[in-house]
Amino acid sequence: MEKAKQVRGRAHLRKQYNKRFLAINSDAKRKIGPNSQSQ
Incomplete structure (x- = not known):
């Protein structure tokens, strides 16, 4: 019970x-692209 x-x-x-x-x-996905390095 406790585990559940x-x-x-x-x-x-x-x-x-x-x-x-x-x-x-x-x-992040939207930002990803040419700015892949920029987190």
């Missing part, structure tokens, strides 16, 4: 993290 709870919490965190990462990635 941890996994659930982790999944939730991962989902939120993914959302933020996706947003950041979207911006």
Whole structure:
């Protein structure tokens, strides 16, 4: 039970993290191109 709870919490965190990462990635992807070196 405790393990399942941890996994659930982790999944939730991962989902939120993914959302933020996706947003950041979207911006980075748009910037990527000739400015590949510029992070």
